[in-house]
Amino acid sequence: MIICELNEVHCLVGRGRRARSILYVEHLRLRQGEILGVIGPNGAGKSTLLKTMALLEPPSSGTLLYRGQPVDPARVPASLRRRMSTVFQNPLLLDMSVFDNVAIGLSFRGVPRKERSKRVNEWLERFRVRHLARQRARTLSGGEAQRVSLARALVLQPEVLFMDEPFSALDFPTKAALMEDLKAVLRESGTTAVLVTHDFLEATFMADRLAVLVGGELVQEGPVPEVIARPTERAAPFVNGWKSMATQAISQPKTGASPHVFPEDDHLEAARSPRTGA
């Protein structure tokens, strides 16, 4: 089952002759139950793609389908919006207790108190933060706050969870533990997810399939092993840069000289330049 489909989607900024393309996606599908990793260098258009798919910002042209039905991004029905949750790099928690932060969405939806309490505790437990239920959210560490913000998103049982760089501010052990827990939670709950990251390791660990963006264009889409083994010409500089760095980090004797990590730097620069005009 295809949850979301984009066809000929174009996002432009500026007007007339100053119009600049920041995203072009010929075709992209999000399948039920999968984790789609959206990767690419800074400024590649990843957040723009996420906001487009999450129906937060309408594209300049193109079509979006949800479960096969065309959606007008300027008039998204509340029933459809409720099937999606979004988590950003900086957790947007309210100045109240952890418990209340996770409960508030359920209150808005009229979930009775007893049921609300049960679900909040269940999700705090799944993200290993139940012991923090009474703590004020603004006093949490970055890793704890991100766990709470994921619990807050998932307690609403969304059909799709959209995440934009949710681990970027976390140190490695915190990030690794959270990624493992999140992956297990997404699998258990069967939630479809889109994970935006510039970190190839994060994406390959978490995702089933990858969408590679370079210079505002979708340059490859496919299962993780396929993208790693056979990057397209335009995806290759980014993908091979990461592969090369991982290989060198593991295998090179440490001589003190800094290795030339990205052998195709010139191509990378060229690939980064966004297209102009429509």
Ligand SMILES: Nc1ncnc2c1ncn2[C@@H]1O[C@H](COP(=O)(O)OP(=O)(O)OP(=O)(O)O)[C@@H](O)[C@H]1O
């Ligand atoms: N409203 C806007 N007006 C002008 N330019 C914009 C606007 N929104 C995005 N851009 C430009 O579009 C490009 C893509 O932005 P986007 O935020 O999608 O990139 P990204 O891949 O998420 O980058 P990062 O990894 O740094 O978060 C950037 O060059 C950005 O400056």
Ligand SMILES: [Mg+2]
């Ligand atoms: Mg971004």
